Amino acid sequence: MLVQDQYQEWCHVRMLKWHGHGNDPTGLKGTGHGECVVHCLACPQPGVIMGPEKSVKEQYLDQLFVRVDANFRLIRLNVSNDIRNPGLNHGKGTVASGVGAVICTRHNMWRPCSVMDLHKGEDYLHMDYCVLSSLQHDTPRDIIISYDIACQWGVNFWERVGIYGSDLVLVQTPDNITFLVPKFHLAAHIKKCQQTHSFNKTPGVGQTDGEAPEHTWASSNLVASSTKEMGPGSQRDTLDDHFNNHNWCKVIMFDELRSRLQL
Numbered sequence: 001m002l003v004q005d006q007y008q009e010w011c012h013v014r015m016l017k018w019h020g021h022g023n024d025p026t027g028l029k030g031t032g033h034g035e036c037v038v039h040c041l042a043c044p045q046p047g048v049i050m051g052p053e054k055s056v057k058e059q060y061l062d063q064l065f066v067r068v069d070a071n072f073r074l075i076r077l078n079v080s081n082d083i084r085n086p087g088l089n090h091g092k093g094t095v096a097s098g099v100g101a102v103i104c105t106r107h108n109m110w111r112p113c114s115v116m117d118l119h120k121g122e123d124y125l126h127m128d129y130c131v132l133s134s135l136q137h138d139t140p141r142d143i144i145i146s147y148d149i150a151c152q153w154g155v156n157f158w159e160r161v162g163i164y165g166s167d168l169v170l171v172q173t174p175d176n177i178t179f180l181v182p183k184f185h186l187a188a189h190i191k192k193c194q195q196t197h198s199f200n201k202t203p204g205v206g207q208t209d210g211e212a213p214e215h216t217w218a219s220s221n222l223v224a225s226s227t228k229e230m231g232p233g234s235q236r237d238t239l240d241d242h243f244n245n246h247n248w249c250k251v252i253m254f255d256e257l258r259s260r261l262q263l
Contacts, residue, residue, distance in 0.1 A: 008233075008234055008237055008238075011237065011241050012237060015036050015240070015241070015244065016028070016031070016036065018036075019035060019036040019037075021035065021036065033112070033113050034112030034113040034136075034137045036244075037110070037111075037112040037113075037137075037244065037247070038109075038244050038247035038248045038251060039109075039112070039138065039247070040104045040107050040109040040111075040247070040250070040251075041251055041254060042106070042107050042254065043064055043065075043104050043106070043107065043109075043138075044061075044062045044063070044064055044140045045138040045140075046138065046139075046140055048138070050062055050140060059142065059204075060142075060203065060204025060205075062140050062141070062142065063140070063142045063143065063144055063204060063205075064104070064139055064140050064142070064143045064144070065104060065105035065106045065143075065144045065146065065205070065208060065210075066102050066103065066104055066105055066111065066131070066134065066135075066143065066144070066145055066146070067102070067103050067104075067105040067145075067146040067147070067182070067210060067211070067212040067213055068100075068101075068102055068127055068130065068131055068145060068146070068147040068153075069100075069101060069103070069147070069148070069212075069213035069214070069217075070099050070100045070101070070118055070122040070127070071099040071101070071213070071217050071220065071221070072099060072118075073099075073217070073221045073224045074099040074220065074221070074224050074227065074228075074239070099115075099117070099118050100115065100116050100117070100118045100122070100126050100127055100130045101114055101115045101130060101213060102114035102115075102130050102131055102134040103212045103213045103216060104212065105144070105146050105208060105210055105212045106208060106212070107212075107250065108212045108213075108215055108216050108250065109246070109247045109250050110216075110243040110244075110246065110247055111134040111137070112134060112137040112138070113133045113134055113136065113137060114130055114131075114133065114134035115130070115239065115243065116129060116130055116133075124153060124160065127147075127153070128157075128160055128161070128164070129164075129168070131145065132161065132164065132168035132170065133168065135170055135172075136168070139171075139172070141171075141172060141176050142172075142176050142177075142178075143172060143176060143177045143178070144177075144178050144180060144202075144205060144208075145177060145178070145179050145180070146180050146181070146182050146199075146208075146210030146211075146212075147179065147180075147181070147182075148181065148182065148185045149181075150179040150180055150181050150197055151179070151181060151189060151193040151196070151197050153179070154179030157179070158174055178202065179197060180197050180198065180199055180202060180205075180210055181193060181197040181198070181210070182199075182209060182210035182211045182214075183198075183199055183200070183209045183210060183211065184209070184211055184214075185211075186198060186199075216246065219246060220239070220242060220243070220246075223238065223239070223242055226238070227239060
């Protein structure tokens with residue numbers, strides 16, 4: 001396949017090289033979904049940075065915090081199509097094709113396979129897919145999901161999961177996943193929601209505010225003026241590159257943050 005935009009091709013090859021897939025004997029087809037993502041090194045990952053099974057009192061230390069959100073600035077105009085402007089990554093990065101996303105709440109880093117197009121607003125179908133696709137990668141047993149409308153979205157969540165198919169099945173059970181509303185958004189909810197979906201009233205979450213993507217959209221919105229004029233393939237690959245760069249900048253700052261905290 002001849003790619004007219006050689007810069008796009010170069011970014012794609014560079015991504016494969018950085019993640020150790022540049023010389024894979026199986027070629028690009030041997031690279032699975034989400035394998036070319038710069039992972040959050042501070043989030044609990046089974047078999048990586050999680051120690052032995054903790055006691056009941058300390059299990060909260062291995063909870064994964066994720067935030068679900070949508071961005072309606074990252075639109076794409078009706079320009080070109082997938083045949084004339086194909087993407088190169090095809091889910092090898094963060095599947096960055098739109099404006100629904102899942103981010104790790106505590107460290108503001110993009111999760112693998114967590115970004116997709118929204119066609120008719122912030123509907124459950126697309127947001128469910130963002131969450132279920134992301135949670136197939138490096139997830140511990142216990143998860144805290146933060147979402148503006150978690151009080152409604154979480155009511156029939158498990159019923160919807162049951163009809164989506166085997167590719168999106170979760171190993172977690174209803175007892176392992178907690179749905180909360182971000183602190184800033186919670187004030188606009190009714191009193192019942194403020195009692196049952198509050199970070200302040202949930203044990204083991206510390207001072208997490210649950211608003212992670214709101215801090216991150218500011219940087220991604222800067223590329224919206226360019227990506228909205230791109231074809232579907234170029235837009236996905238450009239956002240993949242941007243989100244991976246965001247994660248990389250976060251990772252290299254961890255050591256500096258650790259040094260400052262030790263002072």
